Amino acid sequence: MAEPSAADFDAGPTGGGVVEGPVPNGTVPGGAEPPPTGPRRILIxxxxxxxxxxxxxxxxxxSTTFHTAPLAYVLSLCSGIIYIAAAIGLVTDRSWSRFVAWGACGTELVGVLVIGTASLIDRGAFPHDTVWSRFGSGYGYFPVLLPLLGLMWLWYSRPGADD
Incomplete structure (x- = not known):
């Protein structure tokens, strides 16, 4: 078993001990990413x-009723894929993750506004609801609020926002 090095200990007021949790530069010992907190955790x-x-x-x-409303059902699956991309973009701190989150939240906002408007104008095109029909009314309007909240968080948490 390897002996702990001096970097593994914190010489705090109690005389030292193993460092637990994030260290001052925001990383977690061992190189892992710190867990998301606050509004980001809620969005995820x-x-x-x-x-x-x-x-x-x-x-x-x-898989069960494709023939009855193919457009609505394909759009529901597409919205699910966009939600997956947004969640992945928000949960990770990789170089590409913010780009993915921006793209997914932006695409979702455009989708919910276009599909929401189209579902009100031409009800025949959407005989069955999608996640984004009527601006997400079947989901408590969260589909129209969620991308706004996601984009706001991305904007306010962007690198250099405090400058």
């Missing part, structure tokens, strides 16, 4: 729930 939870719900709904609809 909401996007994960919607990813599961929309993807499962789309898969079930496409």
């Amino acid at each position: 939870a909401l996007y994960s729930i919607f990813a599961l719900a929309a993807t499962a709904r789309g898969i079930v609809q496409l």
Whole structure:
């Protein structure tokens, strides 16, 4: 078994001990990413729930009743895939993750506004609801609020925002 090095100990007021939790530069000992906190954690939870719900709904609809409303069911599956991308973009701290989150949240906002408007104008094109129909009314309007919240968080947490 390897002996702990001096870097493994913290000479604090109690005389030292193993460092636990994040260190001053924001990393976790061992090189792991710190866990998400605050609004980011809430966004990740909401996007994960919607990813599961929309993807499962789309898969079930496409596999059982595709012929009754193919456009609506394909759009439900597409929204689920976009929610998955947003959740992945928000949960990771990789060089590409913010780009993915921006793209997914932006695509989701455009999708929910276009599909929401189209579903109100031409009800015949959407005989069955999608996740984004009527601006997400079947989901408590979260589909229209979620990308706004995601984009706001991305904007306010961007690198250099405090300058």
